[in-house]
Amino acid sequence: MNRWLGRGINFGNALDALGGGSELPLDERYFDEVARAGIDTVRLPVRWSAHAEPAPPYAIDPAFFQRVDAGVRAALDRDLNVVVNVHHYHELCAAPDEHLPRFLALWQQIASHYADHCGRLCFELLNEPRGQLTAARWNAVLAQALAVVRDSNPERTVIIGSADMNDPGALPALAVPDDDHLIATVHYYAPFEFTHQGAGWVEGAEGWLGRMWGEPADENAVRDDLAEVAAWGRQQRLPLFIGEFGAFSRADMVSRARWTTFVRAEAERLGMSWAYWEFGTDFGAFDLQRSAWREPLRRALLG
Template identity: 60%
Template sequence: MRDLTAHQLNQRLGKGINFGNALDAAAGALRLTEAYFDAVRAAGFDTVRLPVRWSGHAAERAPYTIDGGFLDRVDWAVDGAMARGLNVVLNVHHYDELQADPDGHAARFLGLWEQIAARYAARPDRLYLELLNEPHGALVPRRWNALLADALAIVRDANPGRAVIVGTARANDIDALPDLRLPDDDRLIVTVHYYAPFEFTHQGATWLPDTERWLGTSWGTGADRAAVVSDLDAAARWAAAHDRPLFVGEFGAYSKADPPSRLRWVEFVRTQAERRAMSWAHWDFATDFGVYDPERDAWRTPLLRALIDP
């Protein structure tokens, strides 16, 4: 694992896709199949990001044992992706209780990481561990900086050389990068998520209030493009100043955006990230943001082409 620098490990992530609404969701969610891994590899993606809601499958009391059957499901997904030569980013996702009450759940969060880190310690270095998806709420920067250092120390006990991915507070917002304080560790990749402008990317989103008023928002003017450039330039400046590689772990636009605007936004964000040596993972594979239609068992080809050059 020491043969590659953090920057090289980040470049290896390359072009990624999130398998959202699968291992991070309840019943009725996307059911992963072998065919999905084959399709992702054949399309030209390098990486699968696996969001996992470990907190929904673990005991409430120490040692916070994770359900064995659920662990087997995660193993199957990790190994299925890696068997096809894909990198895997494995994270802790949707730990809502931790976001609301860090002090009350910090010990459980660390207990989960003790188990995850030990279980996957023998996997090849194409497995990357991401400490927590979108820290926010009561996990303000000061509190998150302290907790991430504790979690990283636990991961390092079992995985001294593995690439670890760490995001900013305020839900991995680029503007929160200046508040991020990282331990002295040369195997870290910093992740940000990008959904700006939110009124465009989340117009009509059913899980958020009052988003119907944004319906009809288009994207693609010179000012629209300049705003993306400004945001990613700010992230790139921070990365250069701190000598940290950047992974855009999520970006995408909801399906209710008009298709031409959606394609323009996705392609522009993707290409601008690549120009700044940022790896990326689109959100996501097969939800309402998805590039794949599970009902037709087929790619949404225009959106795929916005991500993967033919």
């Protein structure tokens, strides 16, 4: 399945939108663009927690389920793989004990709802665990959530990541369950001062504007980071998926394209699948206003 995931892209800021920023309309023509470009996989970040009851049985709004279904169907109809996750469940990260029953109930509904879908649909348990979801706590929560999924989807590919926001350096603390249908994920945004320069939600990011990327030392740093990830995967006998990587739109385009090309090429050299963050908003490889790919980023991703 990891080979099938291949080259992917995130449809971020659509079903996971927090409001107050750029949002991606989940339009079927964007799935057409992705398929025509030669991309294999769409990762659909979904903020289920904003569309479910706060008290038992924590039912997910049927109308929202229909929106997610439309995205899943649009991808599968075009022979794209699709990754559906739980995204932006910040309350779980802040208060795991309080929100664990709700988190498990969300996965029981999601897994049951998609149990009959083909194997090109994958589940990702939680995007970027953080805060009070420390490594030890997250390992326990992950195991419980996986067990819930396995009740209705015994052979579905499930993607798991470490605490500390899926940072590659946190992989050694991830307790990998005994399961034959797992893929591990990391998110890669290094160096952060380059990839997030000018990002309004990051304190101090305005001071990073103008940072370039592309010197031999820059390449060596990426090479070393991803080599460590690959070594961990070999040790665990677990395939690897870089579920997010990208550089914010205020960075110099030449440097963005160099960085994207290098990360993508190293990931592929090491046998990792990947999904660029993201399609058409703040990091976007596609210009929604022009209805066209940003050619330096398209080339960086696909050659």
